[in-house]
Amino acid sequence: MPERTGMEVSIALSEAVKMCKTDVVSAYPITPQTHIVEHLAELVADDEMDAEFIPVESEHSALSACLGSSAVGARTFTATAGQGLELMHEVMYIASSMRLPIVMALCNRALSAPLSVWCDHGDAMSIRDTGWIQVFAENGQEVFDMTIQAFRIAEDADVLLPVVVNLDGFNLTHVVEPIILPDQEQVDRYLPEFHYPYPLHPDKPVSMGTYAPPHLYIEVKKAQDEALKNSKQIILKAWDEFRQIFGREYNPIELYCMDDADVAVMAMGSINETVSLAIDELREEGLKVGQLKLRLWRPFPHTELREVVKSLKTLIVIDRAISFGGPGGPVCSEVRSSLYEHEGMPHVIGFVTGLGGREVKTSDFKKMVRKGVEQAEKGLEEDYEIVGARE
Amino acid sequence: MMASEFKIFTKRDVPQEEYFAPGHRACVGCGEALAVRLVCKAMGKDVIVSNATGCIEIISSLYPDTSWEVPWIHTLFENAAAVASGIEAGLKAMRRKGKIPDKRIKVVAMGGDGATSDIGLQAISGALERGHDLMYVCYDNEAYMNTGIQRSSATPYGASTTTSPAGKKSIGQYTWKKNMPEIAAAHNIPYVATASVGRPFDLIRKVQKGMQIEGPVYLHVFSPCPTGWRFKPDLSIAVAKKAVQTGVFPLYEGENGEYRLTVNIGELKPIEEYLNMQGRFRHLTDDDKQLIQERIKKEYEKLKAKCASTD
Numbered sequence: 149m150p151e152r153t154g155m156e157v158s159i160a161l162s163e164a165v166k167m168c169k170t171d172v173v174s175a176y177p178i179t180p181q182t183h184i185v186e187h188l189a190e191l192v193a194d195d196e197m198d199a200e201f202i203p204v205e206s207e208h209s210a211l212s213a214c215l216g217s218s219a220v221g222a223r224t225f226t227a228t229a230g231q232g233l234e235l236m237h238e239v240m241y242i243a244s245s246m247r248l249p250i251v252m253a254l255c256n257r258a259l260s261a262p263l264s265v266w267c268d269h270g271d272a273m274s275i276r277d278t279g280w281i282q283v284f285a286e287n288g289q290e291v292f293d294m295t296i297q298a299f300r301i302a303e304d305a306d307v308l309l310p311v312v313v314n315l316d317g318f319n320l321t322h323v324v325e326p327i328i329l330p331d332q333e334q335v336d337r338y339l340p341e342f343h344y345p346y347p348l349h350p351d352k353p354v355s356m357g358t359y360a361p362p363h364l365y366i367e368v369k370k371a372q373d374e375a376l377k378n379s380k381q382i383i384l385k386a387w388d389e390f391r392q393i394f395g396r397e398y399n400p401i402e403l404y405c406m407d408d409a410d411v412a413v414m415a416m417g418s419i420n421e422t423v424s425l426a427i428d429e430l431r432e433e434g435l436k437v438g439q440l441k442l443r444l445w446r447p448f449p450h451t452e453l454r455e456v457v458k459s460l461k462t463l464i465v466i467d468r469a470i471s472f473g474g475p476g477g478p479v480c481s482e483v484r485s486s487l488y489e490h491e492g493m494p495h496v497i498g499f500v501t502g503l504g505g506r507e508v509k510t511s512d513f514k515k516m517v518r519k520g521v522e523q524a525e526k527g528l529e530e531d532y533e534i535v536g537a538r539e
Numbered sequence: 540m541m542a543s544e545f546k547i548f549t550k551r552d553v554p555q556e557e558y559f560a561p562g563h564r565a566c567v568g569c570g571e572a573l574a575v576r577l578v579c580k581a582m583g584k585d586v587i588v589s590n591a592t593g594c595i596e597i598i599s600s601l602y603p604d605t606s607w608e609v610p611w612i613h614t615l616f617e618n619a620a621a622v623a624s625g626i627e628a629g630l631k632a633m634r635r636k637g638k639i640p641d642k643r644i645k646v647v648a649m650g651g652d653g654a655t656s657d658i659g660l661q662a663i664s665g666a667l668e669r670g671h672d673l674m675y676v677c678y679d680n681e682a683y684m685n686t687g688i689q690r691s692s693a694t695p696y697g698a699s700t701t702t703s704p705a706g707k708k709s710i711g712q713y714t715w716k717k718n719m720p721e722i723a724a725a726h727n728i729p730y731v732a733t734a735s736v737g738r739p740f741d742l743i744r745k746v747q748k749g750m751q752i753e754g755p756v757y758l759h760v761f762s763p764c765p766t767g768w769r770f771k772p773d774l775s776i777a778v779a780k781k782a783v784q785t786g787v788f789p790l791y792e793g794e795n796g797e798y799r800l801t802v803n804i805g806e807l808k809p810i811e812e813y814l815n816m817q818g819r820f821r822h823l824t825d826d827d828k829q830l831i832q833e834r835i836k837k838e839y840e841k842l843k844a845k846c847a848s849t850d
């Protein structure tokens with residue numbers, strides 16, 4: 149029977165990669181991802197995991213090597229954070245466009261300069277449009293589960309797209325949490341062997357990555373966009389089967405106290421736990437407030453969002469990233485444009501906070517909720533507000 | 540067969556098979572296309588090729604056509620060696636786990652001089668240092684030809700290119716060619732060799748030798764480019780031969796640190812014979828040529844000494 153074990157989340161994630169019988173791990177160390185690479189290297193060194201560990205010389209090569217191993221049909225994993233992701237940037241597009249189902253753990257870290265190893269979502273937002281499936285975890289159990297789900301989703305013959313599992317740097321990577329580790333048999337039942345349809349092999353030569361003139365490029369890109377959008381059906385199916393085997397439920401947007409809410413707070417990642425505490429206190433104070441935890445960032449769950457916000461007057465969106473000189477935080481502007489032009493949609497108020505590891509307390513979220521409600525009534529003062537910066 | 544058994548090579552030994560098909564879009568007289576064709580012939584079919592962006596990738600792979608009859612992947616400009624590392628690791632894991640047939644497949648990364656001695660140098664160094672079972676082939680046409688003849692660190696001193704143009708205040712390229720084979724050799728890999736399309740038997744023999752070696756192999760192939768070097772397309776082979784005879788591009792191999800000249804040329808021919816064939820050196824004065832001559836001689840003597848000391 150599966151048991152609950154106290155475990156650092158990075159270790160739990162690595163154990164998930166092991167239980168998925170990953171063939172190749174290619175990664176380069178960067179805080180706060182280091183415990184993952186280290187633990188995977190150890191598992192391979194101790195023969196607890198039958199995989200090739202490639203100690204690459206950079207993140208650009210880390211992901212490039214993943215392209216190669218995935219293209220021969222090997223189950224492939226990498227992990228990175230912040231600057232490491234930026235060095236991979238060019239390669240990110242290749243993985244998705246060439247339909248290589250690599251799984252990446254992204255330990256969210258603020259981007260330099262100034263140098264910061266602490267958490268925000270600036271790194272994740274920089275790869276928003278790279279064509280990867282992108283999900284965010286709230287706690288250690290979700291990190292573990294979503295890593296297993298990621299392989300299942302990525303490698304599905306109707307998907308064949310890479311998946312990023314986002315977990316907050318330090319707030320998740322470095323904390324010990326109770327994790328229910330499944331039996332190997334459960335994982336095996338959930339995750340079939342990987343069969344890439346067109347692997348590179350001399351017995352059946354294929355050419356991959358040929359170049360496209362203008363009369364073909366747009367068709368290729370449209371097909372890619374459709375593949376990403378259509379992956380949602382498979383993601384929902386994969387989550388449903390996960391619930392059947394492991395008993396835990398996953399949805400594109402998780403709801404908390406939403407039944408009678410007319411105000412809601414939407415956030416991604418581990419700050420959702422603090423937001424929940426704020427919701428509890430505000431409820432006690434009589435405010436009909438609920439919470440929307442955005443798990444599926446790409447493909448964006450438009451229909452689910454429009455459905456759950458129907459009864460709201462105000463939707464407060466928390467971003468842990470800035471779009472400099474833009475319309476607000478990336479999540480907020482996305483939510484706004486998803487709802488605009490639809491009947492009966494709530495006011496959308498955006499706050500940017502928690503940058504570079506700055507702590508955001510329950511009381512801060514309560515203030516944002518009250519201010520958001522006020523703004524919705526009076527009209528926007530500004531398109532967004534950066535909360536927590538000393539003047 | 541032991542690698543060292545390949546001493547003599549004749550026309551009869553050239554494989555008949557072609558794995559780099561005609562019909563590609565290279566310029567007439569392209570030395571690179573010829574280099575790749577010969578390399579592919581020599582490699583045989585049990586390979587996977589990881590190709591860098593550049594002329595070869597562009598001329599051979601306009602979707603939906605392909606010249607490649609062996610499995611081939613192109614992703615980016617600077618990462619062919621890293622992609623090859625992943626291919627090698629993936630094959631190794633899957634072979635061990637019984638997921639693919641238990642057959643040796645040599646992984647071959649290929650790139651131009653820009654992809655090799657400039658932007659991809661780090662990835663190559665990583666791949667060589669980690670000891671993957673792969674062969675890296677640089678086809679060297681001494682500039683970024685695909686983007687319009689810009690200089691690279693492999694462009695020779697004095698050559699006029701679009702970003703090292705000769706002018707009133709400029710001799711053209713003002714740096715000496717980066718010695719990429721030596722950089723590769725410094726990784727202590729089992730086999731490093733230079734080769735030339737002007738010496739196809741020597742080239743084929745070296746590829747075949749490299750194919751049999753377990754571990755990283757580096758091959759640097761001199762590949763004249765009529766378009767970028769400014770000579771008539773029917774002179775590619777003559778230019779390549781002249782580069783060998785003048786000592787501009789000596790042919791040698793280093794096997795486990797032991798060096799050997801594979802084509803003995805005796806007295807070096809005067810450098811003018813090489814330079815005067817090409818428009819890219821047209822502006823050079825006699826003094827400039829003299830300077831180049833001295834440098835070539837010195838480098839050649841150094842190489843000979845190295846070969847002698849390990850003989």
Ligand SMILES: Cc1ncc(C[n+]2csc(CCOP(=O)(O)OP(=O)(O)O)c2C)c(N)n1
Nearest residue numbers: 592593594616651652653654682683684685
């Ligand atoms: C990151 C990046 N920078 C620049 C380019 C543009 N680019 C494509 S091929 C090339 C030059 C290739 O030169 P080389 O490797 O010598 O190959 P050749 O075309 O001469 O065969 C350049 C600069 C690119 N594709 N990617």
Ligand code: SF4
Nearest residue numbers: 566569594684764766
């Ligand atoms: S520019 Fe030079 S290297 Fe490129 S295809 Fe033409 S001849 Fe070949």
Ligand SMILES: [Mg+2]
Nearest residue numbers: 651652680682
């Ligand atoms: Mg070149």
